[in-house]
Amino acid sequence: MKFGITQPNPCSYLPEEKEQILVLVSDTPATRHQYDYLISMGFRRSGEQVYRPHCQACKACVPIRLPVAQFSLSKSQKRILKRNQDLEVKVSTQDKPEYYTLFESYIKQRHSDGSMFPPSKAQxxxxxxxxxxxxxxxxxxAKQDLIAVAITDNLFTSLSAMYTYFKPEEDKRSLGTFAILKQIELAQTMGKEFLYLGYQIDNCQKMRYKENFLPNERFFEDKWQLITKKSV
Structure with a gap:
């Protein structure tokens, strides 16, 4: 496998930093076997692009995954499960038109200052x-009304949480956390070892929520290390 490195660009998570990305360079898309290996080495994907942060002066983005057999619910997570017990959860393997309608509303109302705004079908x-x-x-x-979708990659030994979006009017349900809890349940049911959550960024408030799922493993110095407590 061959890789390239992007030029430094402003970081979308830490404005004072510059980001560089290590990108898989290939004439053909990565296979499921290749990506299964690469995600275990801290990579993620966006469409066909497989990448990992490779910033020279910053190591804030830390790959994080959950060993689902060891996961333990916190008190607040138990309350979120109870709060959403009225919801019906289904799993589909087909992208549906109504997903984009929900995604578009979510980006416009929740992330109008982000890199995904304005949303488009092509994006x-x-x-x-x-x-x-x-x-x-x-x-x-909720009563046959689609209020959230969690996009999840199904790999050989794991699931990977790609992106979750929801009706902004339903923000009191904590649907982002609820979606992860349901992905953990699905991974356990499917006999998967891990649920990958992307990157934990301690200095970015929007990206710190992943540390609330314990225990977790983080990829430091090219190896996964078990974390059993939240950072102070």
Missing amino acids: YQGFVPSPWGETLFIEFY
């Missing part, structure tokens, strides 16, 4: 599909 279709075609769409319904 959505560019980052969702995987080359190996093993993407799951976890649907959340």
Whole structure:
């Protein structure tokens, strides 16, 4: 496998930093076997692009995953499960038109200052599909009304949480956390070892929530290390 490094660009998470990305360079998309290996080495994907932060002066983005057999619910997570016990959860393997409608509303209302604004169908279709075609769409319904979707990659030994979006009017449900809890349950049911959550960024408030899922493993110095307590 060959890799390239991007030029430094302003970081979308830490404005005072510059980001560089290590990108898989190939004439053909990564296979499921290749990505299964690369995600275990701290990589992620966006559409067909497989990447990992490779910043020279900053190591804030730390890959994080959950060993699902060891996961333990916190008191607040138990309350979130109870709060959402009225929801119906379904799993689909097909991208549906109604998903984009929900995604568009979510980006416009919740992330109008982010890199994904303004949303477009081309943008959505560019980052969702995987080359190996093993993407799951976890649907959340309130009285037959679709209120959230969690896009999840299905790999050989793990699931990977790609992106979750929801009706902004339902923010009191804590649907982001609820979606992760349901992905953990799905991984356990499917006999997966891990749920990958992307990158933990301690200095970015929007990206610190992943540390609330314990125990977790973080990729430091090219190896996974078990974390059993939240950082102070």
